[in-house]
Amino acid sequence: MVLIHVPKPPKDAYNPDRPMGSLLKSQVDHMREAESKLPLRYRHEIETYVRAVRTEGEAARYIRAVTEAIHLAHKDAERERRAPRPVVKPVIEIAAVADEAAERKRSKARKRPTSKSKKGTGAKRRKK
Numbered sequence: 001m002v003l004i005h006v007p008k009p010p011k012d013a014y015n016p017d018r019p020m021g022s023l024l025k026s027q028v029d030h031m032r033e034a035e036s037k038l039p040l041r042y043r044h045e046i047e048t049y050v051r052a053v054r055t056e057g058e059a060a061r062y063i064r065a066v067t068e069a070i071h072l073a074h075k076d077a078e079r080e081r082r083a084p085r086p087v088v089k090p091v092i093e094i095a096a097v098a099d100e101a102a103e104r105k106r107s108k109a110r111k112r113p114t115s116k117s118k119k120g121t122g123a124k125r126r127k128k
Helices: 022-037 056-082 100-110
Strands: none
Touching: 022 056
């Protein structure tokens, strides 16, 4: 493998008071999108309004805060996945046998008696 030498950037490459450029603006927009996908408990820690970010320093602080929140969310999710599950003890089910005669009495008591005649409920007959 060929080793490629990358020179150090000049000292004036980062100026926290300089207005951010278009590349940094698009990175802030991507971070805002990533922040919106985070659970609420991680979002409240980021106290930056994205539209207020104007300089490179503000952008750097915002990007750092969102990145830390993402790492924390992944770390907590990993911890929850690896946490031991509570052991569920088997339940012994006991079946009780009901008195069949008592069940029949109850079911008969629930039924309502029907009327004996249903002649008046149909269509009227014509007289000839």
